[in-house]
Amino acid sequence: xxxxxxxxxxxxxxxTAKVVGRAFEDTLAAAGGSTPIWLIxxxxxxxxxxxxxxxxxxxxIQGATLTHHLNAMEADGLITRRRDPANRRVHQVRLTEQxxxxxxxxATAARTxxxxxxxxxxxxxxxxxxxxxGRMRTNVADDxxxxxxxxxx
Amino acid sequence: xxxxxxxxxxxxxxxTAKVVGRAFEDTLAAAGGSTPIWLIxxxxxxxxxxxxxxxxxxxxIQGATLTHHLNAMEADGLITRRRDPANRRVHQVRLTEQxxxxxxxxATAARTxxxxxxxxxxxxxxxxxxxxxGRMRTNVADDxxxxxxxxxx
DNA sequence: TATTGTTATACTCTATAACTATA
DNA sequence: TATAGTTATAGAGTATAACAATA
Numbered sequence: 001x002x003x004x005x006x007x008x009x010x011x012x013x014x015x016t017a018k019v020v021g022r023a024f025e026d027t028l029a030a031a032g033g034s035t036p037i038w039l040i041x042x043x044x045x046x047x048x049x050x051x052x053x054x055x056x057x058x059x060x061i062q063g064a065t066l067t068h069h070l071n072a073m074e075a076d077g078l079i080t081r082r083r084d085p086a087n088r089r090v091h092q093v094r095l096t097e098q099x100x101x102x103x104x105x106x107a108t109a110a111r112t113x114x115x116x117x118x119x120x121x122x123x124x125x126x127x128x129x130x131x132x133x134g135r136m137r138t139n140v141a142d143d144x145x146x147x148x149x150x151x152x153x
Numbered sequence: 154x155x156x157x158x159x160x161x162x163x164x165x166x167x168x169t170a171k172v173v174g175r176a177f178e179d180t181l182a183a184a185g186g187s188t189p190i191w192l193i194x195x196x197x198x199x200x201x202x203x204x205x206x207x208x209x210x211x212x213x214i215q216g217a218t219l220t221h222h223l224n225a226m227e228a229d230g231l232i233t234r235r236r237d238p239a240n241r242r243v244h245q246v247r248l249t250e251q252x253x254x255x256x257x258x259x260a261t262a263a264r265t266x267x268x269x270x271x272x273x274x275x276x277x278x279x280x281x282x283x284x285x286x287g288r289m290r291t292n293v294a295d296d297x298x299x300x301x302x303x304x305x306x
Numbered sequence: 307t308a309t310t311g312t313t314a315t316a317c318t319c320t321a322t323a324a325c326t327a328t329a
Numbered sequence: 330t331a332t333a334g335t336t337a338t339a340g341a342g343t344a345t346a347a348c349a350a351t352a
Contacts, residue, residue: 008267016286017170023293089328089333132282133169139272140176242310242351
């Protein structure tokens, strides 16, 4: 026949991500953060003086959505925005000391969360899981029908 | 040896779920549905006369949130709600013909999505992925380590 | 009093469209 | 005209608290 199909892997993935994601959100919230803030902080640590275009692409959100989060983060003293003298349209985003502090708190929370996830897993199993998830991501990203493109220039 | 830690598996899972989940939402939307509607329809097919308490638990949302979705679904003619004569507090939720029709449309969309995800995967790999995700879910559900954030501030 | 569900309200994340300011 | 970012607005999904109906 056509396909044995098995159980829907998309449903399993969604269910897992929901449960695990909520646990992570709770962990981050208890440490004074949230998922988008955490993703923004990670990007800023990797790329200390990012412009907002790069940031939005890295986090996977639209520019206006990023502005929304950065406004809150700036109001909370976590980041500063200043214009690039070389091109005054560009706003360079940088972490403040408070931002650094929050980053470290959230990093600890994330490590705790990850330890919980890893419980009972061998390193080989984690590597396998990571590899399989990567391929699944490729399956929806390498798509010809849905321009899901996160980054382009 | 303290933990070598590896790459954060939680981040990988979240990233994958975000990309894959958005692709799925797009697919469902094109077929006239959404993620919560799809989950509710699945539950109703499995348990044709569910009460709302069961439904909310199955979908993983609060009762008030379910009411919100059911109101819209009822207005769209997808479901009916009637009181259980044996216990008039209970509202039995049932699919209408239109609800059945939408279910089949979304099921087709979900199958298409799943085929896309399965591309390049062997059955053994899918089984492995399913098993690993299940164990990861268990790790956050069997919540002995982190009941809830202690106080902070 | 306890249980089932609804209403009222609000919050978070996200998005699009129109706008400002630079280039 | 084109690009970087902001403002205004909106919508989806979720939640808590107070409430009504029923047991």
